Structure formats: C-alpha cells, structure tokens
Amino acid sequence: MTALHEAAPAKVNLYLHVVGRRDDGxxxxDSLAVFPPVGDLLRAAPAATLSLAVDGPFGAALAAESDNLVLRAARALAGQAGVVPRAGLVLTKNLPVASGIGGGSAD
Known part of the structure; x- marks a missing residue:
C-alpha cells in the first residue's frame, strides 16, 4: 500500500433551516453550503499499528487521543472491512478547532 493524501475541505453554511422532523427523530x-478552497489534510501510510499525529497551524489545539474522530473513523472502517487497523495517520489542521466550519466532520 502506498501513502494516501486526502483533503478535508471547510464547509460554510450560508443558511441552515430546520424544516421538520423525521420518524427516526x-x-x-434545508441548507445552502459552500466549500472554500481551504481545509485540513489527512495523510495515511502503512504502519505496524494505528496511530495519529496532529500538526499544522491549529494542531496544538487538538489532541491525538483514542477518542479523536479520525481514529474512531479509522477503527470503524477497519471493523467493517474485517481487518486490523494498521496505518500511520497525520492530520494537518489548517482549520480552527470547534470553529463551526466543518473541519471535524470532514476529517
């Protein structure tokens, strides 16, 4: 497996309206969102175990702990695929943490 690089773009909701509720709660x-040309970057490379490092201008504000969304998603994907998660992940945080511009959900 070769290293992978994937952009995680920012998302800005220009408007967001709650128009009802589904049967499942x-x-x-109703929303209009735009995706500006900025975002975080996620890199993955083969490794013996699953790990995460966080860097970038806003990296210090985010811990690479076991409950990090990136690690949770990687474990869930590996579980669905029936494989042991083995990847060295690096998240470059170019978007401010908890700023409401979709960084966490995109990552």
Whole structure:
C-alpha cells in the first residue's frame, strides 16, 4: 500500500433551516453550503499499528487521543472491512478547532 493524501475541505453554511422532523427523530434540514478552497489534510501510510499525529497551524489545539474522530473513523472502517487497523495517520489542521466550519466532520 502506498501513502494516501486526502483533503478535508471547510464547509460554510450560508443558511441552515430546520424544516421538520423525521420518524427516526432526526431533523429535516434545508441548507445552502459552500466549500472554500481551504481545509485540513489527512495523510495515511502503512504502519505496524494505528496511530495519529496532529500538526499544522491549529494542531496544538487538538489532541491525538483514542477518542479523536479520525481514529474512531479509522477503527470503524477497519471493523467493517474485517481487518486490523494498521496505518500511520497525520492530520494537518489548517482549520480552527470547534470553529463551526466543518473541519471535524470532514476529517
């Protein structure tokens, strides 16, 4: 396997309206979102175990702990694929943490 690089773009909701509720309890939304040409970057390379390092201008504000969304997603993907998660992940945080511009959900 070769190293992978994937952009995780910012998402800005220009408007977001709750227009109802589904039978399962989730809300129905009407939204207009744009994706500016900035975002985080996620890199993955083969490794003996699953690990995460966080760098970038906003990296210090985010811990690479076991409950990090990137690690949770990697473990879930490996579980669905029936494989042991073995990747060295590096998340370059170019978007501010908890700023509401979609960095965490995109990562």
């Amino acid at each position: 989730y809300h129905l939304l």
